[in-house]
Amino acid sequence: MLHAIWLVPAIPLLGAVILIIGCGRLPSLLVSIIGVGSVALSAIIASFISIGFITTPPPGNAFTIILWHWMAIGSFSPAIGFYLDPLSLIMMLVVTIIGFFILLYSSEFMAGDEGYSRFFAYMNLFVAAMLVLVLARDLLFLYAGWEGVGLCSYLLIGFWYQDPANGLAARKAFIVTRIGDTGLMIGLFLLFTHLGTLEIQPLMLRATQSWPAGSTMPTLAAVLILIGAIGKSAQIPLQTWLPDAMAGPTPVSALIHAATMVTAGVYLIARTHMLFALAPAVQMAVAVIGAATLLVAAFAALNQHDIKRILAYSTISQIGYMFLALGVGAWSAAIFHFMVHAFFKALLFLAAGAITMRLHHEHDIFRMGGLARRLPVAFWSFFIGAASLAALPLITAGFYSKEMILSATWAEGGRIPVLWAAGVITAFLTSLYIFRAVFIVFFGDLKTPVSGHYGPRITLPLIALSLLALIGGFVETPEGLGGITLFSKFLASVFGEAPVVSGSAANLRLLAASLVSLAGAGLAYALYMRSSPRFTAWAATPAVLGWRRFLFTGWGFDRLYNALAVRPFLAIVRVNRNDAVDYVYQIIALTCRMAHQFLHQSQTGRIRWYAGWLAAGSLVTIAISVLQ
Template identity: 40%
Template sequence: MTSIAWLLLALPIAGALILLIGGRALDKIGHLIGCVAVLAAFVVGLLLFLDSSGSTHVQLFDWIGVADLRIGLGLHLDPLSLTFVLLITGVGSLIHIYSIGYMAHDGERRKFFAYMNLFVAAMLLLVLGDSFVSLYAGWEGVGVASYLLIGFWSDRRSAATAAKKAFIMNRVGDVGLVLAILLIFKETGSTDFDKVFAAMPEVAANSPGTVTAIGLLLLLGACGKSGQVPLQAWLPDAMEGPTPVSALIHAATMVTAGVYLIARCSDIFNLTPDGQLVVCIVGAVTLLVGCIAGCAKDDIKKVLAYSTVSQIGYMFLAVGLGTGAYGLAIMHLLTHGFFKAALFLGAGSVMHAMNDDVDMRRMGGLARRLPITFAVMTCGYLAIIGFPFLSGYFSKDLIIEAAFGAGGAKGWIFGLAALIGAGITAFYMTRLMIMTFLGDPRWKQLRSADGREYHPHESPAVMTVPMILLAIGALGAGGYLAVGHRLVDYLAPSVGSFHEPELPMPTVVITLLTLLLVALGVLIAWLYVGRRPVPVIAPARVNPVVALARADVGGDAINEALFARPGIWATRMAVFADGRGVDGAVNGVAAGLGGLSGIWRRWQNGYVRSYALSMMAGTLLLVLALLVVRYA
């Protein structure tokens, strides 16, 4: 069965090429070609998953050959990569189908599906590659495709700016990944996963600091792709792209690449406790930053974007905890793929009904007008806040328990951070649901930007059916994957076996504390938003906490102060040094030679008597010099 593995990459690549090369002739069927390509890849992935047994390598062709260096392009089929394949192609297929309706009136729909196929192909290469070089090729491919998709509506300045911001901030993280790969090659002489991971224990024994440096550089790359502190500021701005792009990037694929990278490199991180600690710190800080920022946003998609930042923070916290928790991170990644995709597509359905308006203050009372969308988003909402026996309850709560099980002060700090994050998540998600679907229909008194009145209506079946399927996954995927440690045991050959953590308190106490904080978050949101009229215009005078949340917890300000401004100053100094120093020296020499030539030119006057006098004067000076030397 592995003989068909190459189709996983070939199908979406072929779809992208056909749609891009075919041109306008394919405008009427381009969306169908894009959907069929990804659906076919899902079928191939499912067949490989059902036929899989352990880890298998499929060599496609020799890629790079320089002297003794040989790097081939091969596929690494194991439980971890196949899990990601099913997520990418399965959820990706539903998002493609949803896009048929969402992009129905866009004149560039064929190109949109081409870019979506390209994105899926790059993401599959990232998770299937059997070496750091092929992983990096997919990593950069995802970056290019995301740039094209985020800035798809490039006629909007905000979209073009957001795409550029995402591309540049990801390049910062990519520098870390490149340096990590170069350091790995220097220490092990290879980039193949099997050879690198086999050689790492010896490297750690001889130079533990080197392994820590590799882990931190890999973490930097992961932070860029997954929108973790300090490289999280690009992710909310990426909401300027079409909503299916937000669902594809923020739910199932691109933002999970960092989690995949750390899980794939578990053999490296297990050798550096300091590196694991930094990963945990980044995850804990990020999950709180994402929660706080999401509390004060009025843009429905930006609330969900910061929710993604926060939920990925939970995953980073889990992979940082080491052996036993990697599988928990992947389980939360899978459940998050279902409920967050359902939430994003539901938000897109709301926008579809509200003339693309994203301001929740201008909504309200939509539950009756959009019953299917409301039901889908309710399922996603209950799953993400960890309502008992839904997906988030099984995956996120296990991470909270594992955080407490880290031991000592570290366990208490990370455990409390995860608990607080659960409570804040319940607050801002309840706020979103109330402002969007409940209360007075504030849209009745408003008109859209072009003067049309709002007439909210349910989305067509091509959009609602994928939403319903994702909602079903949001309800039941967590329970299915958690029962009997089904998923973590399946992933054990790739990331290590699961070990029950030693908790400082009974599991039931942690569960009750989590549910109590979640209920408290829901109650505060209801008291703060549900029982008060929602002003259509956000109040200008707010308390410092809300002001901090509106300012994205200083994400852009911190990056500007620590990186952008020093970079600008350094650039200006370099320009000054180049203009006044290097150019000044060159121009000075040129001016000096020009001045001397002007002076010397005066000696060339064309008069023989002047030349004879010069010769005589020179001869006399020479004789005088010889006499001085002779009799000195």
């Protein structure tokens, strides 16, 4: 069954090709069957492959298949090949299964849209590109999938291109992520130049054999790969594209945030973790960037009004947790949180979409309210997703993955306690901002009339993802709560054995993290369900309003970049609107025309003049020969 792994990305790709060819000519039912069915079939094949891999592991706990070679130039022979190990297997399952639920939901959510077929073509292509990225045998093939998800994100963010704002958001995402992509591309050139291969496993082996830890070359290579990961995963300072990416349809947001695109950077660092181990300074930079992004995005989320932008900043913050774990060497913890995050973030976005589609696509949480009884499925789905995001103890998957990161951060990065403190503070803020949304949206007075109804294609994905968001964390529990280590042991062949954190101090930190999450939810209840006049008056003071406006804009990053880069560039464009480079070629053309006009004067048609010039030229030539 392992030899069929190429079918996992090929089937969604085939579905995309069929939908593109038949775009506008296929009936909606057939479009949804092809779009959803191809990803469902991919998920089924991926599941059978995973069962076979787990029950009968291949030699070395890894499997490689090469379909064909792109080219052969000296020692450079990149291949269309796939590599399956526990890391890529987990990524493959998450992309296909979560992708299937999102596409099933989309078949009802997007019903009646004039771009229905085009939507599913893009989504299938998106899933195929992400599968290529996570299953690629070498970094060049991985880069093809990397650019593929970037292209699809542009197409899907700007899906409703009739609105210029959506096109602007799509271009912004494409341009900002290109900054990171450029860094990654240069990094690939550097790695091949110095190590002679781009096949990932031999590349990592050669790096450890050729480069001493902390030396210049692995540090430079790790920095370039980190730049690529920062761009795709929307970490500081390239995080500004992700909130604006909410311009796309809600299922697009769910797919980008839960199973594709933003998690690509996490996978890239995890896949090349041996290189980062050779560059400890860069690895620590990963942790610092993650910790800073945690706090910045959490404060921004606390001041948003749009329900999707709250979730967008939440994603930036949660990816920050993954970067924090990667930075302290807790590789398994980062991938565990990636998996759990995919469950609850897909659930939150789909639940948000289920709310907005019943409220005439209203996104402002302050125009909602009183929806708990009127939309019970959406309420319980969003509540379960919020509880998992907030890491409410014992009953949610998010608690176990976040606790694993915090424990590893204390154990591995204890020499810098501020990293652990950033994680704990953000856990409190996360609980506060997501339960702020819960209480405002679902309780209080009804502000917008509810209309329409849900079908099973909306409710089934919500129910399935709710179950995963609750029970998906029980594959890895802390020592004080059973000490289950199934997940980290499964990844041990990739990352090595994960250290076990135990003892009374570890239990105290576990208790503290639990109380922090509960405290955030309690404060949200006190502020937004039992609001006091004193709090309302304080929140309306000019100083607080100014600070909240600053946080609402995402800490002013867009304004800063507009001042430092966008406006100067546009000013240069205005000055150079006629393109100064063209003047060079215009001068060359003018010189040629003038030379032509001059030589044209010699063409008189008089034979005597031609003979005279010929004789004169001959005399000059003879004279030169004699004088020499």
